[in-house]
Each structure stands twice: as structure tokens, then as C-alpha cells.
Amino acid sequence: AQKVTQAQTEISVVEKEDVTLDCVYETRDTTYYLFWYKQPPSGELVFLIRRNSFDEQNEISGRYSWNFQKSTSSFNFTITASQVVDSAVYFCALRGGGSNYKLTFGKGTLLTVNP
Amino acid sequence: EPEVTQTPSHQVTQMGQEVILRCVPISNHLYFYWYRQILGQKVEFLVSFYNNEISEKSEIFDDQFSVERPDGSNFTLKIRSTKLEDSAMYFCASSDGTGVVYGYTFGSGTRLTVV
Numbered sequence: 704a705q706k707v708t709q710a711q712t713e714i715s716v717v718e719k720e721d722v723t724l725d726c727v728y729e730t731r732d733t734t735y736y737l738f739w740y741k742q743p744p745s746g747e748l749v750f751l752i753r754r755n756s757f758d759e760q761n762e763i764s765g766r767y768s769w770n771f772q773k774s775t776s777s778f779n780f781t782i783t784a785s786q787v788v789d790s791a792v793y794f795c796a797l798r799g800g801g802s803n804y805k806l807t808f809g810k811g812t813l814l815t816v817n818p
Numbered sequence: 819e820p821e822v823t824q825t826p827s828h829q830v831t832q833m834g835q836e837v838i839l840r841c842v843p844i845s846n847h848l849y850f851y852w853y854r855q856i857l858g859q860k861v862e863f864l865v866s867f868y869n870n871e872i873s874e875k876s877e878i879f880d881d882q883f884s885v886e887r888p889d890g891s892n893f894t895l896k897i898r899s900t901k902l903e904d905s906a907m908y909f910c911a912s913s914d915g916t917g918v919v920y921g922y923t924f925g926s927g928t929r930l931t932v933v
């Protein structure tokens with residue numbers, strides 16, 4: 704069974720602060736895929752990143768960076784110099800290997816960036 | 819950029835009524851999914867669909883639910899006799915393959931309110 708834990712329910716920061724959203728996952732699959740999605744107040748799910756289990760390189764995209772560590776089963780997401788527009792719920796999700804194509808989501812972290 | 823389109827954006831229905839939620843996946847995608855998000859909670863997998871049949875379904879997807887691809891473009895979720903607890907945001911998603919190359923594209927959701 705797949706499981707994703709986002710222990711931080713809510714985080715509040717002031718604009719320009721850096722913030723890290725934690726994600727811990729559980730799976731028995733040796734091959735798996737991790738995702739982050741953003742859900743702004745308007746409600747849609749916006750894809751941010753996908754990471755394969757066999758690629759542990761960290762990734763940076765503008766102000767966003769992701770730290771994947773298989774040893775601790777974590778896939779953390781950092782926003783540098785946060786902005787008000789970053790305010791949203793962020794979901795971490797896991798897709799197993801093989802023919803199991805569904806995504807298992809964490810409960811999400813509500814990030815509020817105050818001006 | 820190709821989009822997954824869902825209609826309606828919001829539907830209110832009386833308990834016991836049948837509802838059909840509609841989705842137009844990205845045209846060259848082969849795999850289709852429905853997810854549900856009860857207000858303030860995590861996104862939950864309902865069903866996946868490939869080659870005109872259900873490939874996987876969750877415990878939530880009981881006999882009250884059905885999916886159909888009535889033509890080459892639409893993908894529908896039917897709830898036969900709605901209950902109050904069916905009130906949620908329903909997301910349709912599609913992927914070109916197994917989701918591990920280009921990820922999953924989600925629609926903007928249909929907010930279903932059962933009264």
C-alpha cells in the first residue's frame with residue numbers, strides 16, 4: 704500500500720521568507736514516482752514537478768527547489784523568497800510502479816504568505 | 819497548452835438524484851481518471867479507465883458510481899443516487915501513457931453539492 708504523509712497542516716510566513724514543505728512517503732515498490740501539486744484558492748490542481756525513484760538529483764526551478772532523499776523516504780519542497788501568490792494548498796503525491804497508475808495524495812499543507 | 823475540461827464547474831442536486839459529471843480529456847491521452855476531494859481534505863482516487871474499461875477502482879467507487887466514454891472525446895462520471903456525503907470537488911485527469919513521462923493533467927474540477 705502507498706502512503707504519503709504531510710505532517711504540516713498549515714504554515715504561515717511573511718513575504719520573502721524561505722519555506723520548506725515536508726513530504727514523507729511509504730511504498731514497497733522499488734520503482735515509484737513522486738509529484739507535487741499546487742491548489743490555489745480557485746481550486747484547480749496545478750502540476751509542479753515529477754520525480755522518479757531512480758533519480759535522486761535535486762531540482763531547482765526558479766524560486767522552487769525539491770530535495771529527494773530515498774534514505775529517509777522524503778521529497779521536500781522549498782520555496783525561496785516566498786510571495787503572496789504562493790499562498791495555496793500544496794499536495795505531495797505518489798505513484799507506484801508496475802501497472803498501478805493511480806496517485807496517492809497526502810493531506811496537503813496550506814501555505815499562507817502574508818505581505 | 820492542452821487542457822482537461824470539466825463541466826459544469828458547480829452543480830447542486832437534491833439527495834437521491836442522479837448526476838453526471840462531464841470531462842473532456844486531452845485528445846491524445848489514453849488514460850483517464852476521476853478523483854474526489856471532500857472540502858478541506860485530501861484528494862482521493864476513485865477510478866482509472868483505459869481502453870474503454872475500468873483498470874482500477876477504489877473502495878469509494880461502489881455500485882452508485884459508473885464511468886463511461888460515450889464518444890471519442892467525453893469521459894463521464896455518473897452517481898446514480900446522490901447522498902449528502904457525495905458533496906465534494908470531483909477532478910478528472912488524463913495522462914498520455916502511464917503518467918511517468920509527462921505526468922497527469924487535472925481539470926479545474928466540478929464542485930458537487932448535495933442538499
